[in-house]
Amino acid sequence: MKHASNPSRRADVIVLGAGIVGVSTALALQQRGHAVCLVDRNAPGRETSYGNAGIIQREAVQPYAFPRAWQAILRVAARRGNDVHYHLRALPSLVPALARYWHASAPRRYGPIVNAYAALIRHCIDEHAPLIERAGAQDLVSKSGWLEAYRTDAAFEAAAKEAVEVAATHALHHAVLDSAALAAHEPALRRPMAGAVHWQDPWTVSDPGELVARYAALFERGGGTFERGDAQTLRQSGSGWTVRTAEGEVHAEHAVIALGPWAAGLTRTLGYRLPLFVKRGYHRHYAVQAMPARPLLDAESGILLAPMRQGLRLTTGAEFAHHEAAPTPVQSVRAELLAGELVALGQPVEAQPWMGARPCIADMRPVVGRAPRHAGLWFHFGHGHQGLTLGPATARLLAELFDRETPYVDPTPYDPRRFGN
Numbered sequence: 001m002k003h004a005s006n007p008s009r010r011a012d013v014i015v016l017g018a019g020i021v022g023v024s025t026a027l028a029l030q031q032r033g034h035a036v037c038l039v040d041r042n043a044p045g046r047e048t049s050y051g052n053a054g055i056i057q058r059e060a061v062q063p064y065a066f067p068r069a070w071q072a073i074l075r076v077a078a079r080r081g082n083d084v085h086y087h088l089r090a091l092p093s094l095v096p097a098l099a100r101y102w103h104a105s106a107p108r109r110y111g112p113i114v115n116a117y118a119a120l121i122r123h124c125i126d127e128h129a130p131l132i133e134r135a136g137a138q139d140l141v142s143k144s145g146w147l148e149a150y151r152t153d154a155a156f157e158a159a160a161k162e163a164v165e166v167a168a169t170h171a172l173h174h175a176v177l178d179s180a181a182l183a184a185h186e187p188a189l190r191r192p193m194a195g196a197v198h199w200q201d202p203w204t205v206s207d208p209g210e211l212v213a214r215y216a217a218l219f220e221r222g223g224g225t226f227e228r229g230d231a232q233t234l235r236q237s238g239s240g241w242t243v244r245t246a247e248g249e250v251h252a253e254h255a256v257i258a259l260g261p262w263a264a265g266l267t268r269t270l271g272y273r274l275p276l277f278v279k280r281g282y283h284r285h286y287a288v289q290a291m292p293a294r295p296l297l298d299a300e301s302g303i304l305l306a307p308m309r310q311g312l313r314l315t316t317g318a319e320f321a322h323h324e325a326a327p328t329p330v331q332s333v334r335a336e337l338l339a340g341e342l343v344a345l346g347q348p349v350e351a352q353p354w355m356g357a358r359p360c361i362a363d364m365r366p367v368v369g370r371a372p373r374h375a376g377l378w379f380h381f382g383h384g385h386q387g388l389t390l391g392p393a394t395a396r397l398l399a400e401l402f403d404r405e406t407p408y409v410d411p412t413p414y415d416p417r418r419f420g421n
């Protein structure tokens with residue numbers, strides 16, 4: 001970073017937030033020759049990007065839609081099942097965003113969303129691969145896919161049928177494993193399952209927080225600056241933006257908001273009303289003697305068993321609640337019981353489950369591009385269930401828009417102006 005004669009130091013771009021999205025943004029801009037200052041109040045990759053299931057989900061061409069069938073809605077409302085939980089007291093303030101989510105999930109609107117999403121998802125591995133290589137992170141990555149497993153025949157048969165269609169439409173590699181084939185694939189399973197869909201294209205990461213830390217180290221080795229600071233100190237000054245960090249003030253022509261689930265606070269302060277909400281999720285690690293070879297989703301229980309460096313990570317589904325409300329890890333407690341039926345779980349590694357929040361947008365698409373009403377300000381957040389997957393892919397899109405290059409995917413579905421702000 002250039003040290004000018006005034007006490008405020010200069011960069012070309014300030015990137016706020018050092019999760020997978022912010023770090024990928026910093027790298028993509030740096031690669032195009034821009035001097036970037038990356039700012040976070042924590043070390044890189046310690047929040048949502050630390051606690052996820054670690055899957056680079058090449059198969060995730062269909063973002064999670066709001067259920068449209070009344071039976072499914074009633075099941076969620078009655079809190080039957082472990083995949084979804086909610087805080088009743090949070091619902092009134094969540095209703096506007098959830099209503100838009102429900103609206104966007106109608107089949108005729110959802111189809112085009114899937115097409116747009118699939119156009120991005122297909123690049124996820126190609127965008128991660130060179131970063132993994134340059135960051136020396138190959139030891140964290142496995143290329144053997146993940147398993148979507150079912151307990152009951154009816155659910156397995158329906159899922160296998162759908163997988164065949166999705167795989168054919170989107171050129172994905174998969175295998176349908178019956179009960180015996182699944183048991184042979186995963187000797188750690190101690191309960192017979194009906195079967196599984198093996199998604200073979202995705203890569204999996206045994207410590208996603210460490211992956212982000214290595215990407216951030218790559219950025220710093222390339223001459224980028226990482227500083228601790230509070231994004232809420234961002235203010236417009238002169239023709240650009242200034243933020244206060246532990247090192248003093250940093251000024252740049254451009255600033256990118258990549259604050260994941262915290263983007264709502266800063267964008268609201270700047271006068272934007274965006275349909276952002278969070279789906280909280282929990283995880284806890286367990287010591288196990290026999291680790292599954294690859295992540296395994298117990299689809300009917302809404303839990304995912306992910307082999308990690310810290311132990312077997314049990315991650316939970318969605319909890320609709322205020323972002324900052326106290327943790328209510330009921331899904332995590334049930335996850336422990338349900339996972340104990342599948343594998344021999346040892347002691348938990350942590351005293352309490354970890355909690356994070358997926359940064360979701362009502363129309364299921366991340367927000368990538370220029371802020372509608374502030375020169376030099378950029379939005380890059382809202383990656384929902386697939387931020388680890390998509391961080392480098394949307395970072396490339398943002399960098400191409402930044403440099404006014406022809407973008408490699410159509411940016412329109414991700415344009416911040418789509419909310420009419």
Ligand SMILES: Cc1cc2nc3c(=O)[nH]c(=O)nc-3n(C[C@H](O)[C@H](O)[C@H](O)COP(=O)(O)OP(=O)(O)OC[C@H]3O[C@@H](n4cnc5c(N)ncnc54)[C@H](O)[C@@H]3O)c2cc1C
Pocket residue numbers: 016017018019020021022039040041042043044045046047048049050051052053054055056057229230231232258259260261262280281282283315316356357358359381382383384385386387388389390
């Ligand atoms: C249980 C669970 C499982 C998941 N599994 C997967 C998966 O398998 N695959 C996948 O692709 N995705 C998965 N996800 C989603 C994925 O983790 C997120 O989409 C992604 O991590 C979001 O990244 P981000 O960089 O936008 O946000 P974060 O990683 O949260 O980064 C935001 C950063 O902003 C910083 N920040 C916030 N406020 C301030 C402030 N005021 N000043 C300075 N800095 C600030 C934070 O410290 C943080 O570092 C999962 C999520 C959960 C919860």
